[in-house]
Amino acid sequence: MSLSISPSVNSHLPVSPLTQQAAPTTAIWREPISQLQPRELAQALQTYFDAMIDPRFGETITKESLQRVADGLPLNGVPPTQTQIEIAQEVLKRKDLFQQLDFTSGKDGKVSRDDLATETGDFQYLSDRALITLVGKNFNEYGGGDTYVNFTELREAAGELPSTQKFSPQARGVAQELLKRIELLDRLDIGVGFLGFAGKQDQRFDLRNVEYTRTHSSPQSRYPD
Structure with missing residues (x-):
């Protein structure tokens, strides 16, 4: 072909000359x-x-x-x-x-x-949109099958709080990075509520909030200049 x-x-x-300025390591x-x-x-x-x-x-x-x-x-x-x-x-x-x-x-x-x-585990370089995509992928691991994931569960996944559950390396890394992006976490918390209005800020989020935040987040990756 x-x-x-x-x-x-x-x-x-x-x-x-080819530049390699975007290489993280x-x-x-x-x-x-x-x-x-x-x-x-x-x-x-x-x-x-x-x-x-x-x-x-x-x-x-x-x-x-x-x-x-x-x-x-x-x-x-x-x-x-x-x-x-x-x-x-x-x-x-x-x-x-x-x-x-x-x-x-x-x-x-x-x-x-x-x-x-995503493959290398350099989650700090992910765009907001890609990071939220991975939050959705690991949603059930964070919430144990519940409708919502609360911030306590997110901190447990990140290793900030003790937990009896074992989390995958990706789930842990994504949770750690999300907790560092305060503005993004706040938007995920609020999400979208009834009739498309802003939801409540109650330190938890469901898959609807995940999808809403994903589609309204920047696709620009964060590799160093």
Whole structure:
């Protein structure tokens, strides 16, 4: 199958050194790249995200852009490095990995920075929208199957209060990050009430509040500049 990213798509892009300013950490992995765990590969994609962005969409990686990098072809006027080529080849080789990474933004065939932060556990870099999406995913774990999750349960999940329940690493990390974002937590608490008016601030939230807050939150990720 031929790539749908034509040379003309890239010709207008400036030829400048690739920046890695959006990488949250310096990816360190063992050789060969074929032995990397999924989380390590996701960290590698975070580090070289700018080199693998699909220029047709911006701020996302697609299978087509990965294939172009894997073939050693430039996406933005700068040829990929050998390390970037090998990373792209390895991600494409693991057929289920791309689908695993393509989660937070909605199974749209594009891997976003939020998707990668979810996989690596760098929840502090998630956009508000992605963070609330994960709150919804872990809702039953927080609330034990109840209709509401209260702030005490959220603090237990975050490890701030003792609990007999064992929480998954993702549930714990998401709860910890949500408690740090006071304004977002307040909006989740209030949510939406009867006839679409603002709900009550009662230190608890249900799935309706989760969905309302998600759709009214920023999709801008928080990677460092």
